[in-house]
Amino acid sequence: MATPAAPLRVALLGCGTVGAEVVRLLHTSGDDLSARIGAPLELAGIAVRRLGRARDLPVPDELFTTDAAGLVARPDIDLVVEVIGGLEPARSLIVAALTAGKSVVTANKALLAEDGATLHAAAALSGADLYYEASVAGAIPLLRPLRESLAGDQISRVTGIVNGTTNFVLTRMDETGAGFQDALDEATSLGYAEADPTADVEGFDAAAKAAILAGLAFHTRVVAADVHREGITEVTAADVASAKAMGCVVKLLAIAERVSDASGNGVSVRVHPAMIPRTHPLASVREAYNAVFVEAASAGRLMFYGPGAGGSPTASAVLGDLVAVARNTLSGARGAGSSDYADLRVRAMGEVVTRYHISLDVADKAGVLAAVANAFADHDVSIRTVRQEGHGDDASLVVVTHTASDADLQAVVEQLRGLDSVRAVASVMRVEGQEP
Amino acid sequence: MATPAAPLRVALLGCGTVGAEVVRLLHTSGDDLSARIGAPLELAGIAVRRLGRARDLPVPDELFTTDAAGLVARPDIDLVVEVIGGLEPARSLIVAALTAGKSVVTANKALLAEDGATLHAAAALSGADLYYEASVAGAIPLLRPLRESLAGDQISRVTGIVNGTTNFVLTRMDETGAGFQDALDEATSLGYAEADPTADVEGFDAAAKAAILAGLAFHTRVVAADVHREGITEVTAADVASAKAMGCVVKLLAIAERVSDASGNGVSVRVHPAMIPRTHPLASVREAYNAVFVEAASAGRLMFYGPGAGGSPTASAVLGDLVAVARNTLSGARGAGSSDYADLRVRAMGEVVTRYHISLDVADKAGVLAAVANAFADHDVSIRTVRQEGHGDDASLVVVTHTASDADLQAVVEQLRGLDSVRAVASVMRVEGQEP
Numbered sequence: 001m002a003t004p005a006a007p008l009r010v011a012l013l014g015c016g017t018v019g020a021e022v023v024r025l026l027h028t029s030g031d032d033l034s035a036r037i038g039a040p041l042e043l044a045g046i047a048v049r050r051l052g053r054a055r056d057l058p059v060p061d062e063l064f065t066t067d068a069a070g071l072v073a074r075p076d077i078d079l080v081v082e083v084i085g086g087l088e089p090a091r092s093l094i095v096a097a098l099t100a101g102k103s104v105v106t107a108n109k110a111l112l113a114e115d116g117a118t119l120h121a122a123a124a125l126s127g128a129d130l131y132y133e134a135s136v137a138g139a140i141p142l143l144r145p146l147r148e149s150l151a152g153d154q155i156s157r158v159t160g161i162v163n164g165t166t167n168f169v170l171t172r173m174d175e176t177g178a179g180f181q182d183a184l185d186e187a188t189s190l191g192y193a194e195a196d197p198t199a200d201v202e203g204f205d206a207a208a209k210a211a212i213l214a215g216l217a218f219h220t221r222v223v224a225a226d227v228h229r230e231g232i233t234e235v236t237a238a239d240v241a242s243a244k245a246m247g248c249v250v251k252l253l254a255i256a257e258r259v260s261d262a263s264g265n266g267v268s269v270r271v272h273p274a275m276i277p278r279t280h281p282l283a284s285v286r287e288a289y290n291a292v293f294v295e296a297a298s299a300g301r302l303m304f305y306g307p308g309a310g311g312s313p314t315a316s317a318v319l320g321d322l323v324a325v326a327r328n329t330l331s332g333a334r335g336a337g338s339s340d341y342a343d344l345r346v347r348a349m350g351e352v353v354t355r356y357h358i359s360l361d362v363a364d365k366a367g368v369l370a371a372v373a374n375a376f377a378d379h380d381v382s383i384r385t386v387r388q389e390g391h392g393d394d395a396s397l398v399v400v401t402h403t404a405s406d407a408d409l410q411a412v413v414e415q416l417r418g419l420d421s422v423r424a425v426a427s428v429m430r431v432e433g434q435e436p
Numbered sequence: 437m438a439t440p441a442a443p444l445r446v447a448l449l450g451c452g453t454v455g456a457e458v459v460r461l462l463h464t465s466g467d468d469l470s471a472r473i474g475a476p477l478e479l480a481g482i483a484v485r486r487l488g489r490a491r492d493l494p495v496p497d498e499l500f501t502t503d504a505a506g507l508v509a510r511p512d513i514d515l516v517v518e519v520i521g522g523l524e525p526a527r528s529l530i531v532a533a534l535t536a537g538k539s540v541v542t543a544n545k546a547l548l549a550e551d552g553a554t555l556h557a558a559a560a561l562s563g564a565d566l567y568y569e570a571s572v573a574g575a576i577p578l579l580r581p582l583r584e585s586l587a588g589d590q591i592s593r594v595t596g597i598v599n600g601t602t603n604f605v606l607t608r609m610d611e612t613g614a615g616f617q618d619a620l621d622e623a624t625s626l627g628y629a630e631a632d633p634t635a636d637v638e639g640f641d642a643a644a645k646a647a648i649l650a651g652l653a654f655h656t657r658v659v660a661a662d663v664h665r666e667g668i669t670e671v672t673a674a675d676v677a678s679a680k681a682m683g684c685v686v687k688l689l690a691i692a693e694r695v696s697d698a699s700g701n702g703v704s705v706r707v708h709p710a711m712i713p714r715t716h717p718l719a720s721v722r723e724a725y726n727a728v729f730v731e732a733a734s735a736g737r738l739m740f741y742g743p744g745a746g747g748s749p750t751a752s753a754v755l756g757d758l759v760a761v762a763r764n765t766l767s768g769a770r771g772a773g774s775s776d777y778a779d780l781r782v783r784a785m786g787e788v789v790t791r792y793h794i795s796l797d798v799a800d801k802a803g804v805l806a807a808v809a810n811a812f813a814d815h816d817v818s819i820r821t822v823r824q825e826g827h828g829d830d831a832s833l834v835v836v837t838h839t840a841s842d843a844d845l846q847a848v849v850e851q852l853r854g855l856d857s858v859r860a861v862a863s864v865m866r867v868e869g870q871e872p
Binding site for chain 2: 021025029032033035036133138139140141143144145148149150151152153154219281284296297298299300301302303304305306307310312313315316317318319320321322323324328331332333334339341342
């Protein structure tokens, strides 16, 4: 082996669950990392909010500082790892590091989904690397497969289960027939849901990841606000049972798809619960696992599966990125950067085309089906199957449509709500994962 | 956008199914590739065995040549794509290109598994890149995830379904109860098996891929001859039914695992049919699909799924690599090269530890179970479950063991064969994919 190069000096910003695990892995895997990089990594400073907390980490106390900005600015720092999270001070610190030519590894999905453009611009200006594998789906490698392995292909659609909490809840509802609240309570008691589960169950977390995935897959700029978002709080035991009856399972999906039509090229990005066939590879993703299903013109149907969160998996993704940016720094190169050359228009949800499962509480009398069918026909939404369930006061109609635009479907639902023979539109859920 | 750089000139060696698809994709995706690389790719020559064949490709006839060595040596060639396959002349051509500092993209699994070291050495010497994503599991991104995304982690085990033909055959046996030959006949008639299926059904193809995967995952040198290999020709309908009865499915697995014990660190690499639980993510990989399941210390359990073969998926992988080496060439950098610093000893099959499913045709009389149990106890192989099936002449015992070494298990089988009360050892199959 050649003479070892001088160490690369790393600043770690943040020392919570992920940060502490990064410290431990740098300590225990030092020799392997050095062999893979061609130079040792040396942890040169750790920025924390408060000193003096017992951290039980294999590093001297002197490494800790509360002056994150000062640490980033130190001339002996080569690389910066940001695991503070949130918008500020993370954004200012990352921009300062990149501007000074120091490559950055970050796990900050909120910041990337909100203002990735600012970070990417700072990286492009100085030629430093910005890597963020850990920001989506924990340790599941997505950044390199999407950006590099499929660089010679055309991705048409990315469908992900990217939130472990909601997947755990929906798995339990599917397995036990429980309602949403009971399943959520179980998730909370087992530590799969936080005390305030809003960010997960309302789909905010998944929407941020969807924005990042869409940007990666389609070489365009998408922010969290562009993402149509519906959570799982309205999913009922009846929906899950109805899905089961048609060979499906309910999942919270993050979908980014490329759209090409008369109005040009675009992208639609959305997060919502949907029914998918049990034979679909995503259907077997259970508990808190995550997976991302990718459809590409030449590669076909790919899926990437693994743990979507947790200190160790996220730290593994951070270290993988750290090895890459360290190698690039040593060789004076730059990794495959972000690109938004495609500059695709983000389509409104009304333009999105998919299939729907609609459950109606109806009066059990002649003429109901005709009135319902007319409502669909009036808006050119084609019906694939209709099933009547129950009788008398319990009568319901379950309609599954062929593909229709979201706008047309909403118009149908409005009309159905106005029908005398329809007591209630019990649920409307999209059906995904099948050939149109 | 900056002024476009001068084109990078590509030599294509071989123009069969994959090569022709590479030509088509270079033609149709030129603008996207140029945007992603920062310079256009220009196809400067195509080496074929015979000129004058009608190829119906969007390139002028003058590009074709039978002088592959001359094409590689041309000073205007920057990058070389090798899709000829086989050992020679592919090896000489690749070595010549790398030695001249031209980065190479290859899909040649046979050559990499047989003599990857020669190619890697040539690449290391000149600093050129050698990329080979297309050599294992078609378009499923594995090279970057294993070598780069998990570069900060410790992989403990890689378990792959890496041969589409055998997976199709085993899927049919599982679905229909068919025997091996009937399922193979169906695969042949549907085009999933070649006229001579030996390389697939005897596990040679999977063994070459296992060698490449092991080298990637464990940073060590493994060749095809190091891989213990058993095919699926001996798998019977009874084996598949027996697997089903215990909630398992039979798959041909390629397994590479890191072993650490008193005799030091090592790696074991093997290809054989095995029973895995239906709840295991690999169990849902059906038909001709491939998947690779990775267990890593920090990342946990990951899986990569997709089409394992075919012209388009393989061409997608080739183009992904081509974009990467083109970017590296432009920036004067080198990608994450192969490394064998770990230098692990390849363990003999006898040392491999796993669980076993043994089916015995036995005499239906008192004392049989005791004699059988003694045979296991004599070699310290612990029994997990025993199940008697049938009566009289049809009586059989199905034994599932706890983990045991292959050598000990073979000794048990020898002893069982010598027992009066055992008419035949009907089958011995490994059980994988569960916690020990």
